[in-house]
Amino acid sequence: MNGCSWEKLLVVRFGSLGDIIHTLPAVATIKYNFPKLHIAWVIEPRWRPILEENPFIDEILEFDRGDWRRAWSTIRLLRHRRFDAAIDFQGLIKSALVARLSGADHVMGFHRSQLRERWAALLYSEQVGATALHVVDRNLQFAAAIGASQPLVVFPIGPGVPEGELPAGQFILAAPFSGWRAKEWPLERYEELGELVRRRLDCPLVLNASWEWRDKVPRLRDCWWHFSSVNGLIHATRRATAVVGTDSGPLHLAAALGKPGVAIFGPTDPRRNGPYTDRMIVLRSPSARTTYKRLRSYHPSMLEIGVQEVFDALLRALASVNSAGGASE
CATH class of the missing domain: 3.40.50.2000 (Glycogen Phosphorylase B;)
Structure with a gap:
C-alpha cells in the first residue's frame, strides 16, 4: 500500500x-x-x-x-x-x-x-x-x-456558530451526557459542582446538551443549561474558560481546542480513549476495571469520583494554564 x-x-x-x-x-x-x-x-x-x-x-x-x-x-x-x-x-x-x-x-x-x-x-x-x-x-x-511517514498531529475544527443562551462573561462548561449511561457522572453532582464553581470561582457552570434534551432535563441549582447542535457546542467550547467532562465527544472536542479541564473516567480506559492533551487532568478510581459494555446504569467507579475531588482538579488545571500563559481560544 x-x-x-x-x-x-x-x-x-x-x-x-x-x-x-x-x-x-x-x-x-x-x-x-x-x-x-x-x-x-x-x-x-x-x-x-x-x-x-x-x-x-x-x-x-x-x-x-x-x-x-x-x-x-x-x-x-x-x-x-x-x-x-x-x-x-x-x-x-x-x-x-x-x-x-x-x-x-x-x-x-x-x-x-x-x-x-x-x-x-x-x-x-x-x-x-x-x-x-x-x-x-x-x-x-x-x-x-500507507506511506504517510511524517506525522502531523493537528486538530482542525470548524468555527461553530452561536446557539442558545450563554453567560456574557467567563464560565466553566460541562456536557453531562455521553454515548451510554455507564460512562456518565450523576447529574446531581453537577449541581453540587455548580455551587462550588459559583462560590469559589465567581462564574457559572454551563451544562451543554443537544436540543432533544430541552424538555427532559431537570432544573439544577447553580447550573446554566445550554442546548445546541454541534455548531453551538463548538462555539460554546471555544468561549469556555475550562471544561469538565466524561469520556464523550464534547470532552474530546475541548481537548482538541486546547482547553484546560478535568476528565472523569470510569469503565473506559483513558490510556486508549482519554483526552489527547496535557492540559487536562484525568480522574479515575483505582478500583475501576475496563469494560466497554454499554450498560444503562452508572458504573460504580464513576460514583467513586467525588465533587470536591473534581473541583480541586479543576483548580489545578486552571492554575497550570495560568502559570503557562493562559488558556487557548
Missing part, C-alpha cells in the same frame, strides 16, 4: 463526535505527506460542522443512514468519483460496506482482531494492524502504513 500513487482517497468515518476528532490527525498526516491527493470524507450530516473549513479535506460527503434514498444517492455519487482507495476508520459492517460499495480499488481497514464488528474485515482488500494504545496513535499508524 502506497498512497503516493493514488489520486483520490475516500475516508469513511460517519461518527461519532469523539471518534471523528480522533481521526483528524491521521487524515491531516495523509494530506501533509501527499498534498496532491484528493481526500473526500463521508460523514453523517449532524457531524459535518466538525469538518468545515478543514484545510486537509477537499470534499465532505454526507451519508444519511435515516433516509435510504439519500444514502443510496451518496453511494451512487461515490461510485461516480472513482476513488483509488477507501479507508474505513470506523470498523463497522455498515462503514465497511460503504467503503466497498464506493468501488475503490483498495478498501482498507484495521485488522479484524481490532474491529468492534469483526465481520467488517471480510469487506476489506487490505488490513492494517496497529500496536499503539491510544486511538489517535492507532489512526496515525494506519496513515504511516
Whole structure:
C-alpha cells in the first residue's frame, strides 16, 4: 500500500463526535505527506460542522443512514468519483460496506482482531494492524502504513456558530451526557459542582446538551443549561474558560481546542480513549476495571469520583494554564 500513487482517497468515518476528532490527525498526516491527493470524507450530516473549513479535506460527503434514498444517492455519487482507495476508520459492517460499495480499488481497514464488528474485515482488500494504545496513535499508524511517514498531529475544527443562551462573561462548561449511561457522572453532582464553581470561582457552570434534551432535563441549582447542535457546542467550547467532562465527544472536542479541564473516567480506559492533551487532568478510581459494555446504569467507579475531588482538579488545571500563559481560544 502506497498512497503516493493514488489520486483520490475516500475516508469513511460517519461518527461519532469523539471518534471523528480522533481521526483528524491521521487524515491531516495523509494530506501533509501527499498534498496532491484528493481526500473526500463521508460523514453523517449532524457531524459535518466538525469538518468545515478543514484545510486537509477537499470534499465532505454526507451519508444519511435515516433516509435510504439519500444514502443510496451518496453511494451512487461515490461510485461516480472513482476513488483509488477507501479507508474505513470506523470498523463497522455498515462503514465497511460503504467503503466497498464506493468501488475503490483498495478498501482498507484495521485488522479484524481490532474491529468492534469483526465481520467488517471480510469487506476489506487490505488490513492494517496497529500496536499503539491510544486511538489517535492507532489512526496515525494506519496513515504511516500507507506511506504517510511524517506525522502531523493537528486538530482542525470548524468555527461553530452561536446557539442558545450563554453567560456574557467567563464560565466553566460541562456536557453531562455521553454515548451510554455507564460512562456518565450523576447529574446531581453537577449541581453540587455548580455551587462550588459559583462560590469559589465567581462564574457559572454551563451544562451543554443537544436540543432533544430541552424538555427532559431537570432544573439544577447553580447550573446554566445550554442546548445546541454541534455548531453551538463548538462555539460554546471555544468561549469556555475550562471544561469538565466524561469520556464523550464534547470532552474530546475541548481537548482538541486546547482547553484546560478535568476528565472523569470510569469503565473506559483513558490510556486508549482519554483526552489527547496535557492540559487536562484525568480522574479515575483505582478500583475501576475496563469494560466497554454499554450498560444503562452508572458504573460504580464513576460514583467513586467525588465533587470536591473534581473541583480541586479543576483548580489545578486552571492554575497550570495560568502559570503557562493562559488558556487557548
